[in-house]
Amino acid sequence: MLPLCGHPRSGGLVTSRAYALLRYGGRLSPHAAFVWGTRAPSRVKFFCWLLVHRRINTRDALLRKTIVDRTGASCPVCSAELETADHLMFGCPFAREFWRAVGCVVITADTSVERLFALDVRAAVGDACLDTFVLLCCWHLWKHRNGVVFQAMVPSLDRFFERPAPETYVVDGYATFLCSIVVVNELGPDPVPASDLGDHLGRLLEDGNRTDDGMMMTTDVSLAVDGETFRAHRLVLAARSPVFKAMLFGSMMEATTTSSAPIVLHEITPAILGAMLRFMYTDAWPEDNEHVGHSSSIEMLQDLLAAADRYALDRLKLMCVRKLWDNMSIHTVVSILVYADTYGCAELKKKCLDFCARKENFKQVASTDGYPLFVLKFPSIFFELIEHKV
Known part of the structure; x- marks a missing residue:
């Protein structure tokens, strides 16, 4: 060199x-860009560079070097004729079957490794990474050939296309994914900021309930609960809740009420109504509500779940289910189970039943103060719990 x-x-x-x-x-x-410009691993590129120049150790090369004699120079895969680079990659019946299996059916007697760059495999992989695909196919044919020669493997196409059983990916119920993240830091237009629509609507709600600067005049409906009044906007309430839409614009009695007369709501507390309105305006969990935002109170979460169900706020209902799920314990599971059954939360109910059915939990749950009352007031749920335990 x-x-x-x-x-x-x-x-x-x-x-x-x-x-x-x-x-x-x-x-x-013509081989330079074809081989070295692909995305194949370096060892594959180097092998294919030797291949297109017929410098791999096929048996015809070993025969020329007198390392093997004529009787030992036949193809180890098909044993039909002299093993050359062309025969190994395209002439061998096994290789022909392989190329047909991957979708490359145009293999003729004139196909050779020197024309590897002209091999048409678009039917197999489309127009993306054609060269890389060809190189990898040649590499795997070579590895298969070496397995036959050095490990006494039986030639098999199934080995190329077999997929590991699903259980090989999952260990103890967990699957691990390895990935790489490429962050491209390119100069360009200023990034688009996150939506602040919720913040603006939240301030609209706050301003509507202030009395110091006349901002309450922007509201057009009042909701009264236990002597407290909350001012809001009919269009916002109707857009967020089909129940409020029927109340304010439908045939229900409240639709005919003037905006100056408060609509009295029942079966809801002021704290829960305030948290629910905050969600309806911002579409976010009411973190700044002193009663609900950072509270782990099961009673507050259950009341908010009931309100979300009553006013058809499905997203808020799912948020409440998740927080009840996270706060489940020996002392809270029974009351959560009752609410899950009452308001049709099937997944939450199943988790409660599974929690109670565990041997180490059931005795402790049965010894809590609220369990006897639960058995008396909700016999159907109690019997369902017993059946689930069995």
Whole structure:
């Protein structure tokens, strides 16, 4: 290699001369971009570079070097004829069947490794990464051949296309995914900020309930609960809740009530109504509500769940279910089970039943203060619990 790539005086390697080897008579080799420009692993590129120049150790090469005799130079896969690079990749019946299996059916007697770059596999992979696909196919044919030669493997197409059983991906109920994240920091337009619509509507609700600067005049409906009044906007309430839409714009009695007369709501507390209105305006969990936002009170969460169900606020209802799920314990599971059954929360109910059915939990649950009352007031749920335990 040094006579071709070395410095004329010192004999050291000159990279410019090494790159010049990629060219034939001043023209770029057709194999250069095909092999080295792919996304295949480096060892695959190096193998295919040797392959297109017929420099891999097939048995015809070993025969020329007198490492094997004529009787030992036949193809190890099909044993039909002399093993050459062309035969191994395209002439062997096994190789032909392989290319047909991956969708490349145009394999003729003239197909050779020197024309590897012209192999048409668009029917198999489309127009993306064609060269990489061809190189990987050749690499796996070579690995399969070596398995037959050195490990006495039986030629098998199934080995190429077999998929591991699903249980090999899951260990103890968990699947691990390995991935890489590439963050491209490119200069460009200013990033689009997150939506602040909820913040604006939240301030609209707050301003509507202030009395110091006349902002309450922007509201057009009042809701009264236990002597407290909450001012709001009919269009917002109707857009967020079909129940309020029927109350304010439908045939229900409240629709005919003037905006100056408060609509009296029942079976809800002021704290729960305030939290529910905050959600309806912002579409977010009412974190700033002193009664609900950071509270783990099961009673407050249950009351908010009931209100969300009553006014058809499905997203708020699911939020309440999740927080009740997270706060489930020996002392709270019975009351949560009752609410889950009452308001049709099937997943939450199942989790409660599963929790109670555990042997180590059931005795403790049965010894809580509220359990006897639960058995008396909700016999159907109690019997369902017993059946689930059995």
